[in-house]
Amino acid sequence: MTAVIEDDDLFVEAWSKFNELVHSDEDAADLIFHSLLQENEIECGCSSPKILREPGARCFYCASCKREVWFTAGTLLSGVSRLRAWMAVIWFKEWGVTVSSLRISKLLDIAQSTALNINKKVAIALASQMDDSAMIIDPKTFSAAIFKRSRHTPADEHPLSELLENNSRATDSSDADEVESRQAKNKRVFSLADCQQQFGISMAIASAIAFIRKYFHGVSHKYLQLYVAAFWCHVDRATWKKGSVLMACLKHPPVSYIKLLNYESPELKMMLV
Ligand SMILES: [Zn+2]
Numbered sequence: 001m002t003a004v005i006e007d008d009d010l011f012v013e014a015w016s017k018f019n020e021l022v023h024s025d026e027d028a029a030d031l032i033f034h035s036l037l038q039e040n041e042i043e044c045g046c047s048s049p050k051i052l053r054e055p056g057a058r059c060f061y062c063a064s065c066k067r068e069v070w071f072t073a074g075t076l077l078s079g080v081s082r083l084r085a086w087m088a089v090i091w092f093k094e095w096g097v098t099v100s101s102l103r104i105s106k107l108l109d110i111a112q113s114t115a116l117n118i119n120k121k122v123a124i125a126l127a128s129q130m131d132d133s134a135m136i137i138d139p140k141t142f143s144a145a146i147f148k149r150s151r152h153t154p155a156d157e158h159p160l161s162e163l164l165e166n167n168s169r170a171t172d173s174s175d176a177d178e179v180e181s182r183q184a185k186n187k188r189v190f191s192l193a194d195c196q197q198q199f200g201i202s203m204a205i206a207s208a209i210a211f212i213r214k215y216f217h218g219v220s221h222k223y224l225q226l227y228v229a230a231f232w233c234h235v236d237r238a239t240w241k242k243g244s245v246l247m248a249c250l251k252h253p254p255v256s257y258i259k260l261l262n263y264e265s266p267e268l269k270m271m272l273v
Pocket of ligand 1: 045047049065066
């Protein structure tokens with residue numbers, strides 16, 4: 001497992017390259033369009049497209065089938081304002097540079113809440129790319145990283161109490177079979193793992209906790225999955241190479257504010273690198 005490293009030089013390089021390329025929301029739209037072109041993802045639906053597009057536009061026109069296509073429609077970037085800020089968040093992730101919402105808000109001159117929402121939505125797209133090789137982890141192993149409240153944290157109690165609350169809710173549930181099968185699944189995962197793998201898992205969790213504490217100063221249990229996904233992106237440079245985070249966002253459906261507010265991960269998953 002890659003350790004969390006200092007990356008100030010990388011940050012400076014990534015930010016300066018971004019500023020050379022993307023000065024405006026229109027530049028960001030151009031970057032997205034050209035990335036889609038490179039990936040052969042520009043489609044109008046006809047067999048002999050003749051694509052015409054004004055620089056900076058979020059749509060193109062096909063002179064063959066006379067269709068106008070909004071190329072971010074139906075994606076995570078659908079209709080978003082502050083496209084440059086979105087691209088910056090995506091850009092940093094592709095460079096393997098983790099930047100807090102506070103820093104993003106200052107760099108891009110946006111509200112911190114906006115930066116936080118962009119960060120979380122991009123992380124939802126990252127988490128959606130976890131495949132069957134993801135380990136199911138007991139969220140309690142992350143207790144050292146959980147010291148932020150969420151709307152699920154019981155009043156006047158420590159953020160960690162949310163974990164206990166969740167557990168008791170699960171125990172009280174009438175669907176005991178489901179709980180039992182989940183526990184059996186967890187047991188199976190760990191009993192099949194050999195010592196080396198167990199060590200790898202422990203190291204990965206320790207690195208992820210160090211990552212969360214360093215960059216985000218702790219998280220709430222509710223959004224823990226998103227920060228574990230951000231950690232995966234930070235260390236798995238082969239999977240999350242240049243262009244990959246943007247494509248994951250363009251393949252992910254839009255996430256509304258309400259959906260983000262009600263975000264709930266059924267189980268904590270973690271990709272081992
Ligand atoms: Zn066409």
